[in-house]
Amino acid sequence: MTIQESGTARPAGRPRSEKAEKAIIEATLDLIGEGMGVSELSIEAIASRAGVGKTTIYRRWSNKEDLVVDALSTLKAPLPPLTGTSVRDDLISLLDAMRREAGHTRSRCVMNIAMSEADRYPRLMERFVKRAIEPRREAMRAVIERGIASGELRADLDVDMGMALLSGVMLWHTKWGPAGDLPPDLAERVVDAALAGMAP
Template identity: 45%
Template sequence: MSRQDGGTPAAPEPHDGAAAAGAAPGTRRGRPRSEGVERAVFDAVVLLLGEGLPLAELSIERIARTAGVGKATIYRRWAGKEELFVDLLRSLEAPDPVLSGASVRDDLVVLLESLRERGVAKRTSGLLHNVFAQMQLYPKLWNVYHLTVIEPRRRLGLDTVRRGMERGEIRADLDVEFVNDLLTGPLLLRTVLRPGASLEPGLAERVVDTVLEGLRPRG
């Protein structure tokens, strides 16, 4: 058993990710969030990562010590490191785009522009680049991020494509997933496989208009 400063016995630290076992990824637990505490914890993680500490060595105990809070304070807000890291990444990214629903073409442009901006941010932010590079080495952490961040955004795209098919703006004989891949593929290619490729303003409109030209219903 460890002791806090002053010799008072501290409660055993739960194993990372073990607290609230069985809870769905991204679920909230404990008391309502304090913005001040949350900011202090996020700042501590950013500081430690900025100093070159690998994710594998970033323990809840070290985060709490750097943030000036108790471990119990962190565990009341996050089940473990995975949930904490995903929330940190959410705070560093722009919020999910809001779609008007008035125009399928315009909604697709909004979605792809959001994807383009995230790609630019990952190129220009050393912290984001570092975290994403390390995250992919930890399947559990990457899976939580995929389920709680990437998948909801992908569903937005799929729903928009379906709406385009229902309105007769996109051929209805095509697979929805395939059409969504055609739209997002150029942005992901330039972000992931060709990191030096241009992500210039106006790219989202150009991709959407070019792809939709080939997807219009025949006749």
């Protein structure tokens, strides 16, 4: 800490700039959205796109993987509010969040990276899953377990299988389904189809 002539203390080093951080995150997402894979992505390219120096990036992130995890995590919208009134309504809310995210180019690129580069960057994917995917997975697990406890779902239901059925069907529609906008009632149809086998 340095002491100015006025006698007031000033913290050493530059203050963190939220504007610079936002520009760096946006630049990273833009480059990924344009089809650049993690291996091709460079700190130099990100700095150039963001209009900052490389040192500005390295002051905030120690390596490229840390930056990519933070950037990708910003694409996952917060968990939708769950009313708790019925298992069906809460599952529809969770799946509809997946449908809405799939409509954004950047979100589709996240899925492409997750599918194609997980083997090359296991640490990156592990950390991304922990930060962005696990909270949603745990929310769905809690809803299904609540449904079993309340009698809305079968007592012998395999929770992991139920989660796979719901999220797997949505993944198929968002990644490999027919081209074009996903129908607004997709989540409702998927949940109702799954509940036909999951209900008592």
